[in-house]
Amino acid sequence: MGKLECSGDASLQNALELVLGYLNQIPSYGHREVLILYSALSTCDPGDLMETIQKCKKSKIRCSVIGLAAEMFICKHLSQETGGTYAVALDESHLKELVLEHAPPPPAIAEYATANLIKMGFPQRAAESAVAICTCHEEARIGGGYTCPRCKVRVCELPTECRICGLTLISSPHLARSYHHLFPIVPFDEVSQTPQNVSSHGFSSDCFGCQQSLLSQGNKPGLSVTCPKCKQHFCLDCDIYIHESLHNCPGCESFRHSNSTATRMV
Amino acid sequence: MPSAPSKLYSDDVSLLVVTLDTNPFFWSTFSFPFSEFLSHVLAFLNSILLLSQLNQVVVIATGCNSCTYLYDSSSDKSHGSTSGSMPSLYSDLLHNLEVFLARDQQLAKPWGNAAAGGGGAPPSSLLSGSLSMALCYIQRAFRSGPIHPQPRILCLQGSADGPEQYVAIMNSIFSAQHSTVPIDSCYIGSNNSAFLQQASYITGGIYYRPPHLDGLFQYFSTVFATDLHSRAFLRLPKSVGVDFRASCFCHKQTIDMGYVCSVCLSIFCEHHDKCSTCGSVFGQSQSNVASSTNRKRKA
Numbered sequence: 391m392g393k394l395e396c397s398g399d400a401s402l403q404n405a406l407e408l409v410l411g412y413l414n415q416i417p418s419y420g421h422r423e424v425l426i427l428y429s430a431l432s433t434c435d436p437g438d439l440m441e442t443i444q445k446c447k448k449s450k451i452r453c454s455v456i457g458l459a460a461e462m463f464i465c466k467h468l469s470q471e472t473g474g475t476y477a478v479a480l481d482e483s484h485l486k487e488l489v490l491e492h493a494p495p496p497p498a499i500a501e502y503a504t505a506n507l508i509k510m511g512f513p514q515r516a517a518e519s520a521v522a523i524c525t526c527h528e529e530a531r532i533g534g535g536y537t538c539p540r541c542k543v544r545v546c547e548l549p550t551e552c553r554i555c556g557l558t559l560i561s562s563p564h565l566a567r568s569y570h571h572l573f574p575i576v577p578f579d580e581v582s583q584t585p586q587n588v589s590s591h592g593f594s595s596d597c598f599g600c601q602q603s604l605l606s607q608g609n610k611p612g613l614s615v616t617c618p619k620c621k622q623h624f625c626l627d628c629d630i631y632i633h634e635s636l637h638n639c640p641g642c643e644s645f646r647h648s649n650s651t652a653t654r655m656v
Numbered sequence: 657m658p659s660a661p662s663k664l665y666s667d668d669v670s671l672l673v674v675t676l677d678t679n680p681f682f683w684s685t686f687s688f689p690f691s692e693f694l695s696h697v698l699a700f701l702n703s704i705l706l707l708s709q710l711n712q713v714v715v716i717a718t719g720c721n722s723c724t725y726l727y728d729s730s731s732d733k734s735h736g737s738t739s740g741s742m743p744s745l746y747s748d749l750l751h752n753l754e755v756f757l758a759r760d761q762q763l764a765k766p767w768g769n770a771a772a773g774g775g776g777a778p779p780s781s782l783l784s785g786s787l788s789m790a791l792c793y794i795q796r797a798f799r800s801g802p803i804h805p806q807p808r809i810l811c812l813q814g815s816a817d818g819p820e821q822y823v824a825i826m827n828s829i830f831s832a833q834h835s836t837v838p839i840d841s842c843y844i845g846s847n848n849s850a851f852l853q854q855a856s857y858i859t860g861g862i863y864y865r866p867p868h869l870d871g872l873f874q875y876f877s878t879v880f881a882t883d884l885h886s887r888a889f890l891r892l893p894k895s896v897g898v899d900f901r902a903s904c905f906c907h908k909q910t911i912d913m914g915y916v917c918s919v920c921l922s923i924f925c926e927h928h929d930k931c932s933t934c935g936s937v938f939g940q941s942q943s944n945v946a947s948s949t950n951r952k953r954k955a
Contacts, residue, residue, distance in 0.1 A: 419918035419919075504939035505917065505919045505931065505936035506918045506938055506939055507917060507918070507938050508915065508916050508918055509914075510914060510915070511913045512900055512901045512902050512911065512913070513900060514897060514901065515857070515895075515898040515899075515900060517894075517895070518894040518895060518896070519894075536900075539912040539913050548900075557913070561900040562854075563826065563854060565902065565916065566822070566823065566830075567826075567830060569823045569827070570827050572920055572933060573823055597792075598789075599789055599792030599793070601725055601728060601731070602796055628795070628796075631791075632788075635831045635834060636788060636791060636792070636828065636831045637831075638788045638824045638827045638828060639788075640785060643782060643784040643785035643821075644722055644788070644789065646720070646721040646763070646779075646782060
């Protein structure tokens with residue numbers, strides 16, 4: 391990091407040509423995006439910048455810019471043409487906010503990326519004592535590596551593309567991380583505070599997830615929520631945890647023959 | 657001089673949440689009797705409570721049709737046996753276990769024929785349910801204050817993996833990884849459990865399949881009783897490989913090579929025209945990566 395220093399003029403066209411070269415290698419089902427952090431007030435280009443912008447638009451690259459100095463027309467034009475966003479940061483915290491806005495992926499446009507079935511391999515991790523020659527370092531390695539299911543060579547880490555047979559290698563947890571978006575859990579309903587609930591058979595005095603007492607002082611029911619599918623009661627903290635981190639309803643998972651398990655696809 | 661309360665809380669205080677597999681379909685056909693297994697487990701839990709005054713133990717039963725809390729050492733609801741002959745750990749746990757097993761069996765009755773006759777494999781236990789409950793309890797422990805025991809989960813499992821629970825178990829594993837809660841697994845079934853291997857690998861726990869079940873207590877006390885602080889300088893069993901294979905969405909079989917939908921990432925074992933999860937139609941004109949690589953190699 392110590393060797394990086396600023397010199398010369400900023401060039402949007404050179405940056406975009408470089409990006410075009412990299413992103414054109416991405417297969418058609420991938421989404422192409424570039425985020426430019428721009429603090430210069432001009433751009434010094436070797437050719438026609440408008441032509442490069444049209445090339446980006448044709449390659450379906452979504453260009454977004456975050457300006458650090460002042461608003462520039464060329465950045466606005468670039469982001470408008472390619473469907474990206476342009477914002478100028480007012481101060482440090484605003485800059486952080488603007489950068490983090492780009493963290494979740496943008497809504498995908500169906501025509502831009504055609505759906506495809508990609509052939510992938512799911513290698514097994516070898517035991518700690520296994521010895522093999524790994525293809526990435528080209529030397530013998532002891533210990534944890536992965537075996538390509540098609541050509542049986544060792545690779546060091548996942549995800550990667552097998553050097554010998556070209557198969558994309560991935561581990562199932564990599565894909566499973568996003569499955570909670572496919573099968574979301576329904577929001578829980580709030581339980582009303584009427585006195586009838588105390589004596590009704592449906593009301594339990596403990597949260598199903600963490601066993602914390604749902605009764606506030608004086609044995610009156612405190613705030614709680616209930617899952618519409620399995621009808622179990624949860625405290626508010628469990629509700630937040632379940633919907634934000636766990637993505638599983640403990641009640642629905644703990645009963646085999648409830649409606650929720652019958653309708654699940656996986 | 658540190659004040660007395662903080663001195664009591666040393667690094668090795670742990671909160672151990674145990675998920676105990678009580679699947680009757682597994683235990684009825686297994687060579688090792690459940691009663692003997694339970695005696696090893698109870699001795700082990702007692703030893704955990706003896707290691708430190710501040711250690712906490714919670715036991716959750718993983719049944720075939722339901723899951724429930726069996727014992728919580730920190731709850732004030734525990735009442736020892738009336739005659740005082742057994743400590744509350746044993747009497748409470750055994751009493752709750754009996755009640756749970758009866759209820760679990762009752763829940764199976766209307767579907768009993770379907771469960772036993774459906775497919776060749778015995779029904780699996782609801783590991784996803786007990787893991788979710790364990791994680792909710794651990795979140796409650798985190799909320800209890802700035803000083804709290806270090807939580808970990810121990811899965812005592814014998815039943816085979818249920819492929820229908822794949823997504824739920826993976827969600828629990830990622831949530832545990834996010835909260836830095838290791839999931840240890842002691843698997844006593846016949847073949848290794850891919851789900852538990854992945855769980856222990858991803859969360860930084862230990863997966864161990866004891867070779868001799870008569871000495872189960874010894875494996876428990878030397879491997880699984882170790883607290884997280886001590887694991888840094890103890891030599892624990894190394895992993896014998898992790899099975900990262902996925903199960904396909906169409907047949908639930910484990911596959912090591914498959915097709916992945918580019919939109920929703922569902923896994924299929926054979927080529928389909930349409931994704932069953934997200935409904936996207938796969939483009940005919942676009943060639944997939946495999947065929948383009950083949951063309952490169954042939955050229």
